Amino acid sequence: MQSTPIERVCGRACVVRGDDIDTDRIIPARYLRCVTFDGIGEHAFEDDRRLAKGDHPFDEERFDGAGILVVGRNFGCGSSREHAPQSLMRRGFRAFVGGSFAEIFQGNCVALGLPCVTLADADLAALMDSVELDPTQEVVVDLASRRVTSRAGSAHADMPEGSRRQLLEGSWNATAVLLEAGDAIEATAARIPYVHGFAA
Amino acid sequence: MSERTLLDKVWDAHAVRELPSGQTQLFIGLHLIHEVTSPQAFSELHEQGLPVRFPARTFATVDHIVPTDSQRRPLKDPLAEEMMVALERSCREHGIRLFDATSGRQGIVHVIGPELGLTQPGMTIACGDSHTSTHGALGAVAFGIGTSQVRDVLATQCLAVGRPRVRRIEVSGALAAGVYAKDVILSIIRRLGVKGGLGYAYEYAGAVIETMGIEERMTVCNMSIEGGARVGYVNPDETTVDYLRGREFAPQGAALTRARSFWRGMASDADAVYDDRVELDGSTLAPAVTWGINPGQSVAVDESIPRPEQAPEAERAGLAEALAHMDLRPGEPIAGTPIDVAFIGSCTNGRISDLREAAIVASKGRVAPGVRALVVPGSRAVALQAEAEGLTDVFRAAGFDWREPGCSMCLAMNPDKLVGRELCASSSNRNFKGRQGSPTGRTLLMSPAMVAAAALRGAVADVREIL
Ligand code: SF4
Numbered sequence: 001m002q003s004t005p006i007e008r009v010c011g012r013a014c015v016v017r018g019d020d021i022d023t024d025r026i027i028p029a030r031y032l033r034c035v036t037f038d039g040i041g042e043h044a045f046e047d048d049r050r051l052a053k054g055d056h057p058f059d060e061e062r063f064d065g066a067g068i069l070v071v072g073r074n075f076g077c078g079s080s081r082e083h084a085p086q087s088l089m090r091r092g093f094r095a096f097v098g099g100s101f102a103e104i105f106q107g108n109c110v111a112l113g114l115p116c117v118t119l120a121d122a123d124l125a126a127l128m129d130s131v132e133l134d135p136t137q138e139v140v141v142d143l144a145s146r147r148v149t150s151r152a153g154s155a156h157a158d159m160p161e162g163s164r165r166q167l168l169e170g171s172w173n174a175t176a177v178l179l180e181a182g183d184a185i186e187a188t189a190a191r192i193p194y195v196h197g198f199a200a
Numbered sequence: 201m202s203e204r205t206l207l208d209k210v211w212d213a214h215a216v217r218e219l220p221s222g223q224t225q226l227f228i229g230l231h232l233i234h235e236v237t238s239p240q241a242f243s244e245l246h247e248q249g250l251p252v253r254f255p256a257r258t259f260a261t262v263d264h265i266v267p268t269d270s271q272r273r274p275l276k277d278p279l280a281e282e283m284m285v286a287l288e289r290s291c292r293e294h295g296i297r298l299f300d301a302t303s304g305r306q307g308i309v310h311v312i313g314p315e316l317g318l319t320q321p322g323m324t325i326a327c328g329d330s331h332t333s334t335h336g337a338l339g340a341v342a343f344g345i346g347t348s349q350v351r352d353v354l355a356t357q358c359l360a361v362g363r364p365r366v367r368r369i370e371v372s373g374a375l376a377a378g379v380y381a382k383d384v385i386l387s388i389i390r391r392l393g394v395k396g397g398l399g400y401a402y403e404y405a406g407a408v409i410e411t412m413g414i415e416e417r418m419t420v421c422n423m424s425i426e427g428g429a430r431v432g433y434v435n436p437d438e439t440t441v442d443y444l445r446g447r448e449f450a451p452q453g454a455a456l457t458r459a460r461s462f463w464r465g466m467a468s469d470a471d472a473v474y475d476d477r478v479e480l481d482g483s484t485l486a487p488a489v490t491w492g493i494n495p496g497q498s499v500a501v502d503e504s505i506p507r508p509e510q511a512p513e514a515e516r517a518g519l520a521e522a523l524a525h526m527d528l529r530p531g532e533p534i535a536g537t538p539i540d541v542a543f544i545g546s547c548t549n550g551r552i553s554d555l556r557e558a559a560i561v562a563s564k565g566r567v568a569p570g571v572r573a574l575v576v577p578g579s580r581a582v583a584l585q586a587e588a589e590g591l592t593d594v595f596r597a598a599g600f601d602w603r604e605p606g607c608s609m610c611l612a613m614n615p616d617k618l619v620g621r622e623l624c625a626s627s628s629n630r631n632f633k634g635r636q637g638s639p640t641g642r643t644l645l646m647s648p649a650m651v652a653a654a655a656l657r658g659a660v661a662d663v664r665e666i667l
Pocket of ligand 1: 263264309310329331546548606607611629
């Protein structure tokens with residue numbers, strides 16, 4: 001059950017500006033009433049898009065087919081719902097570049113094989129401007145060299161080292177990795193007093 | 201050994217191994233699941249042919265989608281019914297205990313865990329819900345997780361997690377009358393910001409926290425995630441032990457004696473080393489109200505709504521966006537802002553102590569004309585206790601609607617929702633755009649007593665004037 005190593009994501013990009021974009025905005029709670037993630041991609045940013053009356057980047061034709069989402073700071077804050085990265089993944093996004101990411105969101109992304117990398121403020125601003133000016137350009141998120149390259153130049157990109165290695169090594173499907181511990185799991189459990197009800 | 205925090209001790213006791221990624225494989229002592237974030241995890245287990253490794257360490261309940269008018273089956277919403285059926289089937293197949301409406305123990309997952317004595321000090325706890333930090337009130341290290349991690353825990357009883365740094369937040373002094381645990385945490389988030397806790401576990405301490413009951417500590421820990429910290433906890437003390445004594449799943453007799461020394465021993469050492477420390481004087485705190493679209497955007501009830509031009513340059517756009525959504529005028533006092541809806545409930549403030557505080561206020565008047573006011577107990581046990589104490593009658597007599605337990609208007613997954621641009625005084629934890637079910641709806645977070653005060657006045661009011 002080894003997962004595919006992810007060294008690099010290339011493609012066109014889409015920019016959604018704004019800080020503190022929370023998971024309720026990414027996927028409104030009413031679309032959590034489901035037992036599968038099928039079809040959830042259609043509802044990404046649905047309320048924001050409706051309020052913007054077609055003026056949301058997700059409704060702009062020039063961003064169609066983008067595989068990299070460029071966002072601001074604290075993206076994905078709020079709920080732990082994996083429906084948020086799932087909805088973006090099912091819309092075709094395979095990497096996120098931003099100012100910063102909420103911790104649970106970032107972790108959920110890694111579990112799906114989606115890198116979230118952060119850029120310094122000036123680099124992020126330049127990337128956003130550049131992509132908005134020319135959405136047809138190719139943006140490269142390179143985990144191996146820790147760089148994001150676009151027509152705005154090549155910038156240093158950060159990512160928590162553990163997550164970066166999970167993606168690079170193809171060990172981001174944590175279930176498989178955790179199962180490798182085998183009996184060590186039971187052995188640990190046996191040492192924890194409450195697991196056996198504080199038996200004498 | 202000394203110099204260790206509770207987080208260090210819990211971490212070391214539960215570490216199965218270090219992973220090549222640098223993360224820790226951590227054994228999870230208690231796994232709580234609910235209907236929303238588990239079905240896809242069970243499907244994946246099924247596809248991969250994996251069993252549940254420790255079924256006795258997972259407990260399930262239903263809270264997010266359950267209607268609060270009637271829990272009669274089949275539920276009127278076919279999607280909700282489908283989710284219920286899926287959870288029931290998965291629990292049956294895998295031998296997981298489910299607390300459904302007929303069990304007498306149903307409620308919001310973060311309310312019933314402690315209430316049943318499942319949550320205990322020194323434990324690692326995981327749940328597919330970001331407010332899992334609530335359980336830290338009893339001295340547990342509790343993580344909110346996504347669906348892929350729910351699958352990890354079901355299959356291995358473990359999580360791959362990075363060890364957080366620890367920030368000790370000391371709240372000294374004593375709270376004035378009319379100032380509650382909710383005001384403490386809203387003030388902390390206002391000061392440290394909604395991303396201030398990124399990468400940290402928050403250890404809450406100081407005289408204010410230590411004199412709090414467990415339920416108040418839960419309110420504080422609950423909103424750790426709103427400050428960006430995934431984990432929040434309070435060191436276990438005698439208050440914790442007293443709280444657990446006699447609860448259904450808590451140890452009893454000689455086992456309790458042994459448990460007590462384990463629990464107390466897990467508390468941070470007096471000389472523990474922290475990555476950061478913050479101090480706050482609790483005596484200076486006033487009732488807090490949010491005016492914006494994230495929980496860090498709050499003011500004291502006697503303050504005015506901030507003016508973007510007075511904020512640091514980098515924050516101005518965010519402030520302007522929040523003010524535009526909220527349709528509030530900068531420079532105006534927040535008190536007196538008319539409300540349409542008053543909601544008392546949620547895993548932040550839907551426990552018996554919250555209802556008691558709110559009922560004191562509710563007993564002093566009637567819900568203002570035109571205000572839709574509802575009280576939603578956090579669990580069946582809370583509902584029964586409130587009825588036994590006569591609180592239900594107090595609320596009803598004042599014109600509040602009394603409901604069945606569930607998440608209700610905290611999020612928009614059940615029939616309780618805001619309509620259009622309604623403005624809601626809410627005891628819940630999130631004021632995000634659209635959180636309460638209407639994309640244009642507006643939420644002001646505050647303590648349950650403050651919500652009750654707002655309900656009576658029909659506008660944001662200072663509860664200290666009513667008490
Ligand atoms: S009450 Fe609200 S925050 Fe708490 S578990 Fe339910 S939906 Fe989540």
